[in-house]
Amino acid sequence: MFLRTVDALTDTDVDWILSRAEFHRVRPFGLNESRRVVIGLVFLETSLRTRIGFASAAARLGFSAVEVTEARHSAVSMPESVEDTVRTVSGYSDVTVARVGIELAPPYGSTRPLISGGDRGPSAEHPTQALIDVFALRRLAIPLDQLTLAICGDLGMRSVRSLFKLLERTPPRRLILVTDPALPRDDLPATLASVSDYRELTDLGAVDSLYVTGIPHGVVDETVRTRLRVTLEVLDHLSADCAVLCPLPVIDEIDALAMTDPRVRVFDQSDDGLFVRMAILEFALGQSTS
Amino acid sequence: MFLRTVDALTDTDVDWILSRAEFHRVRPFGLNESRRVVIGLVFLETSLRTRIGFASAAARLGFSAVEVTEARHSAVSMPESVEDTVRTVSGYSDVTVARVGIELAPPYGSTRPLISGGDRGPSAEHPTQALIDVFALRRLAIPLDQLTLAICGDLGMRSVRSLFKLLERTPPRRLILVTDPALPRDDLPATLASVSDYRELTDLGAVDSLYVTGIPHGVVDETVRTRLRVTLEVLDHLSADCAVLCPLPVIDEIDALAMTDPRVRVFDQSDDGLFVRMAILEFALGQSTS
Amino acid sequence: MFLRTVDALTDTDVDWILSRAEFHRVRPFGLNESRRVVIGLVFLETSLRTRIGFASAAARLGFSAVEVTEARHSAVSMPESVEDTVRTVSGYSDVTVARVGIELAPPYGSTRPLISGGDRGPSAEHPTQALIDVFALRRLAIPLDQLTLAICGDLGMRSVRSLFKLLERTPPRRLILVTDPALPRDDLPATLASVSDYRELTDLGAVDSLYVTGIPHGVVDETVRTRLRVTLEVLDHLSADCAVLCPLPVIDEIDALAMTDPRVRVFDQSDDGLFVRMAILEFALGQSTS
Numbered sequence: 001m002f003l004r005t006v007d008a009l010t011d012t013d014v015d016w017i018l019s020r021a022e023f024h025r026v027r028p029f030g031l032n033e034s035r036r037v038v039i040g041l042v043f044l045e046t047s048l049r050t051r052i053g054f055a056s057a058a059a060r061l062g063f064s065a066v067e068v069t070e071a072r073h074s075a076v077s078m079p080e081s082v083e084d085t086v087r088t089v090s091g092y093s094d095v096t097v098a099r100v101g102i103e104l105a106p107p108y109g110s111t112r113p114l115i116s117g118g119d120r121g122p123s124a125e126h127p128t129q130a131l132i133d134v135f136a137l138r139r140l141a142i143p144l145d146q147l148t149l150a151i152c153g154d155l156g157m158r159s160v161r162s163l164f165k166l167l168e169r170t171p172p173r174r175l176i177l178v179t180d181p182a183l184p185r186d187d188l189p190a191t192l193a194s195v196s197d198y199r200e201l202t203d204l205g206a207v208d209s210l211y212v213t214g215i216p217h218g219v220v221d222e223t224v225r226t227r228l229r230v231t232l233e234v235l236d237h238l239s240a241d242c243a244v245l246c247p248l249p250v251i252d253e254i255d256a257l258a259m260t261d262p263r264v265r266v267f268d269q270s271d272d273g274l275f276v277r278m279a280i281l282e283f284a285l286g287q288s289t290s
Numbered sequence: 291m292f293l294r295t296v297d298a299l300t301d302t303d304v305d306w307i308l309s310r311a312e313f314h315r316v317r318p319f320g321l322n323e324s325r326r327v328v329i330g331l332v333f334l335e336t337s338l339r340t341r342i343g344f345a346s347a348a349a350r351l352g353f354s355a356v357e358v359t360e361a362r363h364s365a366v367s368m369p370e371s372v373e374d375t376v377r378t379v380s381g382y383s384d385v386t387v388a389r390v391g392i393e394l395a396p397p398y399g400s401t402r403p404l405i406s407g408g409d410r411g412p413s414a415e416h417p418t419q420a421l422i423d424v425f426a427l428r429r430l431a432i433p434l435d436q437l438t439l440a441i442c443g444d445l446g447m448r449s450v451r452s453l454f455k456l457l458e459r460t461p462p463r464r465l466i467l468v469t470d471p472a473l474p475r476d477d478l479p480a481t482l483a484s485v486s487d488y489r490e491l492t493d494l495g496a497v498d499s500l501y502v503t504g505i506p507h508g509v510v511d512e513t514v515r516t517r518l519r520v521t522l523e524v525l526d527h528l529s530a531d532c533a534v535l536c537p538l539p540v541i542d543e544i545d546a547l548a549m550t551d552p553r554v555r556v557f558d559q560s561d562d563g564l565f566v567r568m569a570i571l572e573f574a575l576g577q578s579t580s
Numbered sequence: 581m582f583l584r585t586v587d588a589l590t591d592t593d594v595d596w597i598l599s600r601a602e603f604h605r606v607r608p609f610g611l612n613e614s615r616r617v618v619i620g621l622v623f624l625e626t627s628l629r630t631r632i633g634f635a636s637a638a639a640r641l642g643f644s645a646v647e648v649t650e651a652r653h654s655a656v657s658m659p660e661s662v663e664d665t666v667r668t669v670s671g672y673s674d675v676t677v678a679r680v681g682i683e684l685a686p687p688y689g690s691t692r693p694l695i696s697g698g699d700r701g702p703s704a705e706h707p708t709q710a711l712i713d714v715f716a717l718r719r720l721a722i723p724l725d726q727l728t729l730a731i732c733g734d735l736g737m738r739s740v741r742s743l744f745k746l747l748e749r750t751p752p753r754r755l756i757l758v759t760d761p762a763l764p765r766d767d768l769p770a771t772l773a774s775v776s777d778y779r780e781l782t783d784l785g786a787v788d789s790l791y792v793t794g795i796p797h798g799v800v801d802e803t804v805r806t807r808l809r810v811t812l813e814v815l816d817h818l819s820a821d822c823a824v825l826c827p828l829p830v831i832d833e834i835d836a837l838a839m840t841d842p843r844v845r846v847f848d849q850s851d852d853g854l855f856v857r858m859a860i861l862e863f864a865l866g867q868s869t870s
Contacts, residue, residue, distance in 0.1 A: 019569075020573070052620075052647075123585070166594065307860055
């Protein structure tokens with residue numbers, strides 16, 4: 001069959017196709033045994049871990065993923081709105097995960113689950129990354145509320161904002177913050193502020209985990225980046241079972257030499273992200289049918 | 291296993307791989323139970339709905355999709371021909387859907403189904419979109435041959451050319467056309483010309499459906515775009531159960547305020563496109579085995 | 581469900597998600613019936629056949645593929661290292677196939693199979709292409725060690741380097757080489773050198789197969805490209821059952837008119853590549869569990 005023009009289809013062909021389409025439209029989900037759950041991935045900004053991680057999580061669950069990785073554009077068309085793109089993909093999918101470069105809005109006229117893969121704006125968050133981070137903290141030998149946790153880097157990042165909100169629900173014993181005046185930061189939630197203080201990387205004291213946030217390229221100069229970098233010297237000050245975590249990517253926030261230290265567990269954290277994303281997709285599907 | 295060089299493979303390994311490949315080559319389809327139908331998607335031009343829609347339709351049917359979304363190019367290679375790219379993907383797939391930026395040609399030396407996702411040239415068509423559009427018209431309460439249908443915008447678009455050809459087979463009762471001399475248009479098929487007249491958007495009279503074609507960016511000036519835009523005022527002239535349809539994307543052909551009117555059913559039309567594409571893939575597979 | 585901020589999740593929701601993630605983490609592979617094998621595809625350089633071929637091979641085996649097709653980059657981020665990207669995807673996948681634009685290195689801290697899709701550097705190879713090429717040679721009526729084989733073009737290409745290594749294990753009866761002093765070439769392995777000589781395309785004598793390597797765009801001038809091009813005239817000198825092979829893409833290495841000659845079996849070779857890639861993935865999975 002070569003279908004370049006509708007002339008290639010007889011009237012009978014057209015009727016067969018449109019009747020079959022109606023059959024699919026009205027058929028109850030449960031009667032379609034080969035049907036697979038579809039996860040829509042709309043990533044109009046670059047993403048490695050979140051996009052591929054959800055695609056792989058979908059496959060692990062027996063689902064399929066469909067991906068939009070750039071805004072519609074060409075020499076002869078203006079881009080359609082982000083909202084229309086998200087709404088369209090949502091209509092083709094059971095659950096949609098989206099990173100759209102602006103504050104994410106719920107799709108109009110659709111009640112299907114929509115999950116942010118990290119958004120932008122003054123209240124930007126990255127909820128799925130924060131769940132992965134809390135999962136990594138939970139895997140440490142020490143219960144969350146007895147933990148002494150240090151967080152180093154840009155405390156205004158979207159994933160940190162989400163993480164602070166989750167930590168606020170179960171505050172650690174101590175929270176040590178390492179940052180720079182040149183970097184933005186939100187006011188800490190009160191329950192966290194009461195257990196927090198600010199220190200230098202080489203003066204953390206006994207911490208159970210050091211969480212390294214990314215520092216966006218270009219927002220601070222090299223002097224500040226150097227001051228906030230986890231080096232072999234910084235690791236020398238940490239205890240033998242302190243876990244260094246980071247949502248990745250690492251550009252230079254952890255020195256290349258330090259990356260090979262067994263206390264740096266950033267790839268374990270990344271690998272475990274797969275299981276958290278599987279659970280998030282299942283949670284979303286449960287919400288969509290209840 | 292780390293396979294960077296063939297030196298990593300023993301002679302036994304090489305024999306195992308090549309013998310196993312021969313096993314796959316000669317094995318009848320039916321004996322491979324885990325084998326999934328593969329849909330090749332070659333989209334050398336930007337596409338959202340057609341590409342993602344067929345990918346999702348494939349998943350709904352239990353198939354897998356593989357995608358080529360840009361022409362081969364790099365600093366050290368000239369692009370291969372579009373025909374070779376389509377032929378290659380066709381060899382890896384059971385059905386291929388292609389939008390290649392030129393008039394689509396059948397792949398040489400392959401009898402596997404090839405479906406246009408919209409092509410270019412003087413006789414360009416977009417047959418699968420037209421099937422989706424007719425499906426949307428069929429879902430209205432009124433039979434197609436009793437319908438008063440208005441079509442507004444660029445009547446020379448490839449999807450409109452395909453739609454006119456399908457409407458010619460079952461002409462509506464009345465066809466009202468709204469366009470501008472600055473926009474191209476084909477001669478109407480005779481059976482449609484006899485039931486057609488040209489009007490303004492604010493003077494449609496009683497129509498059962500208003501179909502809004504896209505207007506490519508840059509081909510007409512803002513004055514013309516404004517004259518052809520569906521606004522709240524235009525909607526005021528339409529009956530309470532008139533359905534406004536559009537193949538999407540909407541840039542400004544329907545005003546943002548008008549988009550929220552319940553008579554604007556463009557996302558229902560888009561959602562239903564999934565079922566039509568499922569039927570098209572099944573039809574193509576039926577053609578390939580018969 | 582609309583998950584833009586973690587505020588949308590109750591404490592119970594968070595607990596459910598993190599407990600479920602732990603369930604997935606510890607669950608033995610065999611108890612997850614819907615789980616599908618995941619093939620990670622990291623192609624930071626353009627690829628058609630290798631990338632799509634492995635994606636399709638995965639689908640034919642009932643597996644799923646996840647793809648990274650560009651290095652991480654955006655206005656606000658520096659790219660992460662190639663090694664980190666490969667390691668991350670390896671953690672989400674059962675087998676990873678990678679083409680990264682530099683010499684491929686094994687992922688640190690991961691023992692999962694990593695297969696090169698063609699790398700770069702002084703010892704660059706393309707092992708999976710060479711296996712496909714040997715498979716094509718094996719399908720000829722003549723056993724490999726009785727074959728008179730001509731190879732024409734850039735003999736320094738990575739796929740040719742891998743092919744020479746495989747041919748060295750089972751040398752053909754005669755090896756005829758056609759190239760140009762302007763093109764790089766490695767020293768031939770001794771076992772091949774002893775059966776080889778250099779000739780012109782129009783003076784090949786009786787050969788069972790002519791293998792045409794690509795010639796990268798820009799490395800030689802048009803005069804050289806013309807001298808090494810397979811034209812109808814070249815085909816006139818070949819026997820009726822000589823098979824012309826080429827790993828593709830063909831830019832101008834085989835003349836467009838010559839491409840339609842039935843002795844040019846480059847698309848059969850490409851189609852069969854699917855079966856070889858299926859076998860390679862199965863081999864890698866066998867290695868990962870043994």
